[in-house]
Amino acid sequence: MSEFLQFAFSGLTVGAIYALVALGFTLIYNTSKVINFAQGEFVMLSGMTTAFGVTAGILLPFAALLALIITVLFGILLYRLAIAPARGASPVTLIIITIGASIMMRGVAAVVFDKNYHSFRSPLGDTPIKVDGAAILPQSLLILAGAAIIVVALWLFLNRTLLGKSMLATAANPLAAGLVGINTSRMIGIAFALSAAIGAVGGILATPIALTNYSVGTFLALKGFVAAMLGGMGSPIGAVVGGLLLGLFEQFGAGYLSSQYKDAIAVIVLLLVLFTMPNGLFGKAGIERV
Amino acid sequence: MARGPFVSHYALVGAVALVVVLLPLALPDNFYLRVAALVYINAIAVIGLNLLMGYAGQVSLGHAGFFGIGAYAVALGPAALGLPVWLSLLAGAVLSGLLAFIVGRPILRLRGYYLAVATLGLGLLIWMFFNNQSELTGGPNGMQVPRLVLFGWRATGPATWYWISGATLVLGTWIALNLINSPTGRAFRAIHDSEIASRVLGIDIARYKSLVFVLSAVYAAIAGSYFSLFDGFVTADSSSFIRSIEFVVMAVLGGLGSILGSIVGAAFLVVLPQALTVFHEYEEIVLGLIMIVFMIFLPGGVVPSLLSLARWRTA
Amino acid sequence: MSSLLTIENIGISFGGVHALFGVSLDIRRGEIFAVIGPNGAGKTTLFNIISGLYPPEQGRVLLEGRDITGLPPHILARLGLSRTFQNLQVFFRMSAVENVMVGRHMHEQRNVLAHMLALPSVRRQNRRTRKDAEELLALVGLTDFAGESAGSLPYGALKRLEIARAIAAEPSVLLLDEPAAGCNPIETEEINELIKRISRRGVTVVLVEHDMRLVMKISDRIHVLDHGTTLADGDAATVRANPAVIAAYLGSHGTMEHRAHR
Numbered sequence: 001m002s003e004f005l006q007f008a009f010s011g012l013t014v015g016a017i018y019a020l021v022a023l024g025f026t027l028i029y030n031t032s033k034v035i036n037f038a039q040g041e042f043v044m045l046s047g048m049t050t051a052f053g054v055t056a057g058i059l060l061p062f063a064a065l066l067a068l069i070i071t072v073l074f075g076i077l078l079y080r081l082a083i084a085p086a087r088g089a090s091p092v093t094l095i096i097i098t099i100g101a102s103i104m105m106r107g108v109a110a111v112v113f114d115k116n117y118h119s120f121r122s123p124l125g126d127t128p129i130k131v132d133g134a135a136i137l138p139q140s141l142l143i144l145a146g147a148a149i150i151v152v153a154l155w156l157f158l159n160r161t162l163l164g165k166s167m168l169a170t171a172a173n174p175l176a177a178g179l180v181g182i183n184t185s186r187m188i189g190i191a192f193a194l195s196a197a198i199g200a201v202g203g204i205l206a207t208p209i210a211l212t213n214y215s216v217g218t219f220l221a222l223k224g225f226v227a228a229m230l231g232g233m234g235s236p237i238g239a240v241v242g243g244l245l246l247g248l249f250e251q252f253g254a255g256y257l258s259s260q261y262k263d264a265i266a267v268i269v270l271l272l273v274l275f276t277m278p279n280g281l282f283g284k285a286g287i288e289r290v
Numbered sequence: 291m292a293r294g295p296f297v298s299h300y301a302l303v304g305a306v307a308l309v310v311v312l313l314p315l316a317l318p319d320n321f322y323l324r325v326a327a328l329v330y331i332n333a334i335a336v337i338g339l340n341l342l343m344g345y346a347g348q349v350s351l352g353h354a355g356f357f358g359i360g361a362y363a364v365a366l367g368p369a370a371l372g373l374p375v376w377l378s379l380l381a382g383a384v385l386s387g388l389l390a391f392i393v394g395r396p397i398l399r400l401r402g403y404y405l406a407v408a409t410l411g412l413g414l415l416i417w418m419f420f421n422n423q424s425e426l427t428g429g430p431n432g433m434q435v436p437r438l439v440l441f442g443w444r445a446t447g448p449a450t451w452y453w454i455s456g457a458t459l460v461l462g463t464w465i466a467l468n469l470i471n472s473p474t475g476r477a478f479r480a481i482h483d484s485e486i487a488s489r490v491l492g493i494d495i496a497r498y499k500s501l502v503f504v505l506s507a508v509y510a511a512i513a514g515s516y517f518s519l520f521d522g523f524v525t526a527d528s529s530s531f532i533r534s535i536e537f538v539v540m541a542v543l544g545g546l547g548s549i550l551g552s553i554v555g556a557a558f559l560v561v562l563p564q565a566l567t568v569f570h571e572y573e574e575i576v577l578g579l580i581m582i583v584f585m586i587f588l589p590g591g592v593v594p595s596l597l598s599l600a601r602w603r604t605a
Numbered sequence: 606m607s608s609l610l611t612i613e614n615i616g617i618s619f620g621g622v623h624a625l626f627g628v629s630l631d632i633r634r635g636e637i638f639a640v641i642g643p644n645g646a647g648k649t650t651l652f653n654i655i656s657g658l659y660p661p662e663q664g665r666v667l668l669e670g671r672d673i674t675g676l677p678p679h680i681l682a683r684l685g686l687s688r689t690f691q692n693l694q695v696f697f698r699m700s701a702v703e704n705v706m707v708g709r710h711m712h713e714q715r716n717v718l719a720h721m722l723a724l725p726s727v728r729r730q731n732r733r734t735r736k737d738a739e740e741l742l743a744l745v746g747l748t749d750f751a752g753e754s755a756g757s758l759p760y761g762a763l764k765r766l767e768i769a770r771a772i773a774a775e776p777s778v779l780l781l782d783e784p785a786a787g788c789n790p791i792e793t794e795e796i797n798e799l800i801k802r803i804s805r806r807g808v809t810v811v812l813v814e815h816d817m818r819l820v821m822k823i824s825d826r827i828h829v830l831d832h833g834t835t836l837a838d839g840d841a842a843t844v845r846a847n848p849a850v851i852a853a854y855l856g857s858h859g860t861m862e863h864r865a866h867r
Contacts, residue, residue: 035403081582082582082586085586086585086586086589089585089589090589091349091402091403091406092343092349092406092542093542093585093589094585095349095351095403095406096535096538096539096542096581096585097581097582097585097586099535099581100539100577100578100579100580100581100582100585101578101582102578103532103535103574103575103577103578103581104574104575104577104578104579104581104582105578106574106578107572107573107574107575107576107577107578108575110571110574111571111572111575218531222410222414225407229407260422261418261422263414263418264414264415264418267411267414267415267418268415270407270408270411271408271411271412274400274404274407274408275396278400278404464723465721465722468720468721468722468723468727469717469720469721471723471731472720472721472723472727472731473709473710473713473714473715473720473730473734474715474717474720475720476699476703476706476707476710477707477710479696479698479699479703479707480696480699480707480710482698483695483696483697483698483699484694484695484696486658486678486690486694487690487694487695487696487770488707489677489678489679489682490656490678490679490681490682490687490688490694490771491679491682491687491707491708491710491711491770491771491774492679492682492683492710492711492774493679493707493710494679495679501717547698
């Protein structure tokens with residue numbers, strides 16, 4: 001039972017991070033129909049920056065803030081320099097652009113920082129909390145709480161503020177949104193900035209437990225994507241549920257089956273979703289007209 | 291993609307053959323022969339990928355998986371099964387094609403992003419297998435690859451592999467061009483432009499998509515076998531995600547739907563890091579930058595863009 | 606005249622709305638048969654069902670007495686059924702002549718190995734296919750555009766290109782989905798003549814059309830659909846005089862009498 005609880009908690013914890021990455025995907029996809037393969041790099045970037053900042057002697061909150069700002073900046077740059085100039089390009093072209101951006105950001109991180117693994121101490125300390133035989137790190141709770149806060153904040157933003165509602169409008173119908181005076185280009189830029197911010201928070205929360213490295217972004221992006229697909233691409237609730245589910249599948253799979261092929265679980269989930277329920281749990285089907 | 295006035299299809303085969311034969315005269319030493327051989331090897335894989343992506347209009351972000359199967363086949367065949375290298379090479383190609391056939395049917399029913407990600411997943415699974423099965427493959431450390439021996443003659447050295455890969459490239463180009471200029475090739479292109487119209491004209495879409503997928507997998511596997519035989523060593527890198535992306539970039543950069551473009555793209559992406567060895571750490575940055583810049587400014591690829599520029603000038 | 610294509614009691618609904626209900630028609634070999642009706646009447650849906658894009662929920666489609674309901678398009682193509690599309694499914698990246706060459710696909714040798722090795726038989730076949738395609742381009746009046754990329758052709762030419770491609774398959778039944786849509790009177794007249802030429806070659810033509818002039822002038826028989834059900838069926842004179850038909854068209858096309866007597 002304690003093993004089960006252990007896996008459940010780790011699953012939810014890592015799932016919360018996947019959920020944040022998936023939310024980022026969803027936000028950008030909804031506003032621009034672009035799948036941003038560089039989503040994982042936002043998590044990596046903020047984690048690395050915070051870790052290096054702390055090592056350099058900056059207080060954690062300030063290092064984290066710096067990381068957040070830098071990552072959001074990268075998000076905006078990504079949109080302005082790589083995505084906006086290529087609007088209307090074919091899916092393959094856009095895939096290559098975002099993958100290219102991801103590779104570039106990895107490369108920059110490897111050069112500016114280094115290729116080692118880094119981390120920083122959790123502000124809540126390292127002493128595990130014992131629950132029913134399972135050992136849970138306080139940082140886990142912080143991750144879960146942080147993710148929940150972000151989800152709620154995002155919901156409030158999208159549904160209760162004018163700016164948020166304008167973004168939803170752009171997502172639902174860019175043409176109509178443009179016609180009523182919404183600057184769709186600006187909306188997409190904001191979506192990128194927000195996604196970067198969400199990813200950045202994910203990175204700051206996750207690094208004390210998961211460590212960070214110039215290469216973590218790639219698999220994170222993949223898993224976040226799988227989570228978004230599992231939940232239904234374009235559905236924010238789906239992103240969260242998908243992320244948590246994927247985290248659980250991974251931990252239970254690694255725990256009870258094989259830990260060597262932990263990463264394969266995400267791929268298998270992806271292929272299963274693509275073949276059996278491509279619209280995911282909460283997504284809507286599209287209809288092709290002849 | 292209407293026919294240009296310049297390059298008749300078979301002139302391209304002749305041109306490639308000419309370059310392969312004459313290039314060594316212009317190259318100062320073995321190092322350059324090695325680079326050329328690598329270009330040819332990559333080009334073979336990219337031509338196959340181009341048939342899939344450029345002509346038939348599909349996507350594969352996991353093609354290094356097939357490349358890796360070929361690369362490991364010539365190591366595992368002898369090591370685990372005691373097979374001679376040449377047989378292992380054939381087995382690798384067959385295995386690759388078989389996998390493509392089995393997986394292709396379900397996967398190719400997907401389109402766009404879904405297909406891209408499914409192939410990405412497939413490539414990752416293959417990479418994970420090679421990377422994790424340490425007792426079999428040496429895991430991340432890789433394993434030795436014996437030399438190819440044919441009738442007592444050992445194939446080693448940049449010069450030998452230059453000729454082997456060059457000749458195979460010429461053959462691969464010829465076959466690809468023949469295919470394009472046939473009912474099969476026209477069916478590929480039709481499927482790319484309108485699946486519905488193709489169906490209504492009696493084209494069995496599933497069959498042709500499967501066919502082109504298998505063919506591209508075989509091209510990749512042969513290239514992969516050459517690659518590791520040439521090196522004498524194979525690691526899971528041969529099937530990595532980055533390698534898959536590199537193939538796609540070579541294809542797209544050179545020009546999807548242009549066989550010449552595939553060779554040009556391969557040449558560009560192989561030669562560039564060699565030219566940039568000083569900046570080895572910046573390799574990923576440069577690759578990423580190239581991808582972004584070219585896709586924004588030259589999404590049609592280098593060769594088609596140059597051709598249409600020339601056509602425009604002479605119009 | 607024998608029945609070539611029989612549609613029995615076809616019904617289908619989309620999202621709870623009946624697109625077609627209880628539609629039956631009977632097309633005779635060699636005739637020009639038109640299916641007309643206001644927008645949304647279900648004409649293209651009927652075509653899509655006949656040409657195998659999706660199966661009906663009720664009813665059957667019979668070709669020469671054989672049940673072909675729900676068979677996929679590429680099988681139907683082999684059975685002699687061909688069609689064009691309202692929203693143009695031209696191969697835009699291929700040249701005009703290549704488009705028509707694809708139409709010859711079913712009549713070509715499909716041995717992939719032979720293709721890969723460019724055997725002499727393949728090269729001969731390529732030449733023959735090209736020649737056939739060029740003849741068909743001539744039939745539809747597009748010889749001048751042969752080597753041009755289809756993407757650069759004007760709209761009227763594209764409509765004719767699709768027809769040439771569809772005929773290249775040597776169908777016994779040709780379904781034309783709004784062949785004159787978006788065409789000016791001169792282009793419409795050209796399409797008119799083309800359809801008659803095709804019919805003279807022995808192809809049974811079924812067309813869906815809006816343009817009353819075209820339909821009345823060339824159709825042997827007409828079937829009128831409205832809101833997914835049959836309104837009338839018969840020759841031009843019968844249909845033209847049918848009060849229900851006139852009522853259905855009043856307001857969107859003017860009176861049938863007025864239109865047909867141009």
